[in-house]
Amino acid sequence: MGYVTVTGGQTAIEEAEKLLHHYRTGQSSHPLHPETIEKQMRLLVDRIMGEGGLYAPDHASLALKQAEGDPAEAAFLLRAYRSTLSRNFYTKTVDPGEMRLIRRISSTFKDIPGGQVLGPTYDYTHRLLNFSLREETEEDFSEFLEAVDIDSEQVEQTPSFKKVTELLKAENLLADSEMEQEQEPVDITREKPAFPLSRSARLQSLARGETGAMSALAYSAVRGHGKVHPTIGELRVGYADIEIEYPGRENESLYIGETMLTEVETVNSFTETINNQAGGLNLGYGLVFGHNELKAISMAVLEHSLATEGEAPVHDEEFVLLHIDSVDSSGFISHMKMPHYVTFQAQLNRLRKFQEEEGGKPEDESRKQ
């Protein structure tokens, strides 16, 4: 191991880290257990897994604990950890149509085969601060669980329903889309795809995007800075089985676990044509890790916007896809905190030269190349 003397910089970093540690403890007597975060900060954990591009609830919870709950830091921790993992297998294609659903709604039809399933949603809760949660106890938890008796077996067996878009397809109301023909998806974490991106690359970029950035852009699109205003054909939240090809045995699958996913299909007006094709309703698609409806809807809006021509920012794929990544944007914005005095000195040097020339002072003999 090489020897490098400890310097002012090194000491400063170490002291800063101690302080950070101090603030992270909050001088509290109860260290936060990652499992508590995983179980009770479910939506935040899901968001971090999506933005971190890694489905690992325990790691996401740990990241949140370590980052004092900062979503950008936590997603960043997951991404950096992801960089160290070798790619051993590619999973088989997941069909979200086969998901075991916990929630499923459609805005296009009053009733749908299988029915609307409200599931766990804040949509119709009144946003009143519940002060009784301050005194919530373990007993409250167990009493509640006993009283409502949500049989976990029952949840497991929730059937999967045919998708709403299948109904539209059967009635020939959907526009033909070339997009569906795409074959092997690219992997944007293994190669940098060139613009214009293939649909799979677009969807991957969106799936890793930052929830807030995506909802801001999607909001701009439906508010008039864009040409779309879709209806939610279907929003589904559920569990999808993940399988890989059995190593060494083709045509055999090995079940490796399940992931919770949120899938949204938006139906766009037949006048909002993709690349000027006419003749039916166009879909927008969103699929994200965990339970994150805001992001999945935003993704579907943006996905369709990107496939539609227009002058607004949401129709420009470089603009949208290169600016929604939380690790990229938070990194570059915060890099402005680093010293830039060498380049600033160079700028001062230029400015002074220009000022001198303006003032008619004799030009210094500058070094020519």
Added chain:
Amino acid sequence: MKGDQAFDLVHDSQLIYREMLEAVSRPGTISNIKTVLTKLPDSPVNPGLIGMALTILDGETSFAVVPEFSKLSSYIQQKTGSRVETLDQADYILMHDLSLVPSFSEVIETIKKGTLIDPHDSATLLIQVKSFSATNGAPYILSGPGIASESQVPIEGLPENWEKTRQRANKEFPLGIDFFFVSQAAEILSIPRTTRIRKA
């Protein structure tokens, strides 16, 4: 060779990569990766060629073996996960025995040269030659980026007029192909597309 250390994918790859980088940065400079010679006892061809392949190939790349040699292809596939591709699509072209290649110029004409938008999407050749010996090799004079003025290298085992075939393939810079040669003694030498070559 039993008892010898096995090829270390982390540290041997690092050493080979650095020699390859040195070679392509200074065309005509001979570097060596001799440490691999004893580390790949099951190698179907000279371990030098395999050492380079293990260093840069994996499931994200494709390769072609010329002339066809299924033992080598399946060895590379198995060890690296790289995919076999047709000659006109492969990222890396492994040539293990030039004496068995009926038409070198046909191979060079067929392989990818990149496009003006993506000049990096071109084939890289990993070629086994006999030696870089001044006594037996044909001397070539190189110039271009990486070379102060001119450098001279002897290469033994290349087909007649190969440099003219190469020149045709590289006439439209930035399109072109890059060569890595490896001798039987596991020395390596690179000639990227920017190098100008003439016979001494």
Added chain:
Amino acid sequence: MSPESSKRFRVSAYNFGFLDEGSKREIRRSTLKAVAIPGYQVPFASRELPIGKGWGTGGMQLSLSLAGSRDTIKVIDQGHDDSVNAVSIRHLIQSCTQVEMTRDSQAASLIQSRHRIPEIPLRKDQILILQVPQPDPLKKVESHEKKVKQLHADKDYKGMWLHLYEDISQWGDISISADYPSTAHERYLFAPSPLPRWDVPKLNHSEALCLLGAGREKKIYAIPPHTQVTPLAFDDVPFTTENFGKASCKNCGADNVYLDEFIDDETGQKTYSCSDTGYCHQRMAERRIQ
């Protein structure tokens, strides 16, 4: 070490050089291509690292894919070995590779730098790694990558020439201070990191290989040794470097080096010191010996 940092990074939990081998291979393949096509920006997947994007991830990925047990590495930021960012990067590289680290530019086989090239000319057995925030000079005139790639393909640099021309009309000279647009091997226009103008000529026919990495923008490019690097300039408005007049370093007395400017706390006077702190320390040590 603080109790926190000693718990933070367990070397055994990570691969040598932090990145997995697949990631290193991709960076290595891209680097070899970059050297073969001087100044051309080779796209690469770019991994997230434990440091922020924009904080040197491009340079770090190059360093981590290059480093081996035979290396000695120097890390500088703004010419400075001991600025917090340089310290942080050095610490990370050392933690996950255990290679020898140095402050002496002449003892280093790899030098990772942000914004500067050391004053002592580099040798052929050294590799310079520059961190790059914005790898494409054409972004000044066209914001879309797709169009920029087409401009490079056509060697269509009219937009940049026009930009420089307009700059001269307005200011009488080119206002670009750092990151001066230059061509490599008379073909590709490239961004010389944001080096001050002072350092750009050092890239021309350098003895050392220079690799440039832009992690967030996912590009690797290279200036091989002995390669022509030409800053864009007009016959009547030639390229000039920074001029510090008669100023010299208050510590070692060096002139003819790139200087940092300070305002003295007590006197309010302007003073200067070497931007390259390693060079400055070396000169001061030599003086003491004499």
